[in-house]
Amino acid sequence: MIGVDVPYWAQSLLRVLGGTVAVLLPAGTIVYLFLFKMMSFMQSRLGPMEAGPYGSMQLFAEVGKWLQKEDIQPQKADKQIFKLAPLIVLVSTFLLVAVVPFGPDAYFTNFDAGVFYMLAVSSISTLGILIAGWSSANKYSLLGGLRAAGQLIAYELPMVLAVLGVVIQAETMNMQGIVERQNAGEIFGWNGLGNPYILTQFIGFVIFMIAVQAELTQTPFDMPIAESELVSGYMTEYSGFRFLIFFIAEFATAGVFALIASVLFLGGWGVPFSWFGWHTIDDVDDWMNIGGPLIMLTKMLVLTFLIMWIRFSYPRFREDQLQRFAWKVLIPLALLNIMVTAILKVMF
Amino acid sequence: MTDLADRQKLSYIAAQAADARLNVELETEGMTLNIGPQHPATHGTLRIIVRLDGEQVVWAEPSAGYMHRGYEKLTEVRTFPQVTTLINRIDWLGSFANEVPFILAAEKLMDIEAPPRAQWIRTILFELSRIANVGLFLGDLGVQLGAITPVFFAFRDREYVLNLIEAATGGRFHPNFDRIGGLKDDLPAGWITETKQVMKKLRMFCDEMDDLLFGNEIFQSRLRGIGVIPADVAKQYGLSGANLRASGVDWDLRRDQTLPMAWDKVDWKVWTHPDGDCFARCWVRLQETREATKIVDQLLDTLPSGPVMAKVPRIIKVPEGEAWVSTENPLGEMGYYVVSKGDLGPFRVKIRSASFNNISIVPWVLRGVYVPDVISILASLYFILGDIDR
């Protein structure tokens, strides 16, 4: 991986640490930057200012607060499943980040079915949410869990179909390969910008972002949480450390989905290869292993900004309107996108 | 033995499958859910018991009374000036408006009229309390539906109005400023120019809310066609205020009855909407807020000079009689039926509060709607708990 020959156990340790950082750093940044500060500024207030300079330590304060809270479990709740549910949701985030490339050699795993694996693993969190709602022995949680089941399953399909367009265009399901194809590609013979798939797969990008918004149960698709009706939906009965896991999982998943979107549509960790005279991924210099994660962070922040911005600007859909939107609007559009991509791919 | 059990099980399964093919209604139990009394969506401690079939409401029943303070009994042991401290707290968001009908009823019995300047200022403060109340409603509407941003704008702009009320009366929420025969004090210097600037800001706020909320497609699809209340049902239940006008009934107590207040001295419009659904109710309230800012502007321009208090005896004894006065409060029609026996205090006061009637229609209107629509309907009907429970 690096120039030095590192024994396998050290590599694994580095991978684990890297994975933890890759999950928690986006979560923390997103929470502070967007949830606390950007949302507050857009709502004409300041946000947290007390903890640390400009409230930067607020996140640590919140983490500390949740960690020291009492671990309350409802008496009638199914204890083991109740405890298991948040972990399942968080585990799916870690599994997702395992397949995201951060540089030419900075990746956790690199296998040929990367996209397929990513789409499959992203639905594990649905299971976690469902069993959280069911095992809480609370009617509100149950309502939230059932709504989540319908919504998350419905919006898996547009996500898959949107990504299919990218796969057709890139001719590979390998995430690293998709990055290479975008950065080494050219638009009608001009390779100044590479070939970021956001330009050709614009519809796919929009559908993917909408599906991601729904997968994260963010407004306008936050019926499962629906703060003003269900208090907190499936998360109502969780307190302390378990709620912290849900909280981290929510924002970490947002970050990881943004990373995936930037890999699939924005060219991932790279800049157009033509800027540095590279042609294939083996040409890329080693300093890109440091620059790559930074570039990924920037692209992730841009996309998460979009997600968060829409989150607190829109009211929420009702459950049947949500489903109607997925099945009658998004899926036909996505299918159309695939058809057009396939036709154009064969023609050009 | 095993054979028989297997066969029984098989036949049971076969029967279920046959039922499913025939689409026979299975006996399902509804789920009874308590919305409230602690709930983010109810403006206070209202408890609504709903029986759900899936996500549809089969039967709903509000259970009020968590905030019952016994106002009608309390008024019987108070003197007339002391009652205003009580009734301020019925509708605590637009609280100056609560005092006015009672004071007018007492003045009617005493045959006193407040001087013109007092009438003007009373009307101005009344409309300001309407703006404060409905400003919060607009912000709250967003929160009920999931848009968490407009509420901050609403609170920010409402601060201007509350500062005005505080400058004039000394209290942001419970002014206790109205007296039998006039007002406690005159307006402070510079209040009029300040109010005019605030009215400009509030018109901008109304336009902002129009853009943010009412122009939003999700908002419209959540509110249009939900909770339709036809005009005759509305009249039977005694819905009032914007709820009634949104069902197409052209009835506004400011215009349609003569009171010693200044509404007939200025030029303004009554807004109605033919639909009677949630969107209509919210829309009418927004237009009324804008209209209220215009009323305040006109009143400020024509404010007469003079005393603010008529000649009333130091110790007020209201002669024997009965009087009913109701006004168009921010929440609806609020009225007081004052029975006096010539004493220092009232003999019986019946407080007719708007939200009591507005919420009595909930069992009728909530049949067959979805759970999210329950929240939308409650948000659009707009009640304050103190108003329901008194």
Place this chain on the structure above:
Amino acid sequence: MVVPLSDTGSTETETLALPGDGLREGIVQRLRDALGAGVVDSLVKPGEDVWIRVTAEAWRAAGMALRDIIGCEYFCFLSVIDWMPSPYGRGEDDPTQPPPERDPTIRQGYAGGETRMQIFARVTNVKEHFGVTIKADIPDDHPVVDSWISVYAGANWHEREAHEMFGIGFAGHNDLRNMYLPMEFEGHPMRKDFPLLARIVKPWPGIVDVEQLPGGDDDEEEEATT
């Protein structure tokens, strides 16, 4: 069938400038025509308001007449007045002294009355812009009147509250649960003989707390606060 009472029928304020207020006396006359002997008494304040008293048996018929013939489709409220003077006065009795003598005679208000409790309601005609206050005596020995729930659907909650607060029964209302108070509550709080406990515990003006002001001009101060 609503018969318009004024020929303009407009949305402007209506006050007919006839002597004696032809509008409201016309209402009383129409109701008398419809109910006959049911209308017992009435009081018209010209240009302001009208009070009509009917018998308890004619209570529901009066409601229907108001809704259908007079056109008062808007139901404002319904409640009860207890005309007995409170034996506790205004809660200012000194608990150390025996209670003072109070005049227990029951005097009713506008449009007269013969019983201790009267039920009264207010309905409005939103097209012609007037309202009617209608009262009825509730028999003392058997405090039950007909329910208005079939006339105005909104009377449901108002009757529940009246039942809970005054103990009036409503024939035809099948769900007279308590509105505000818990199910186990005993007594009817708004009746005058139901004491207001706060004032029994601490009579106004709080005899226990008030200290003598330095200087000794307390009498003036006390008069100023009432």
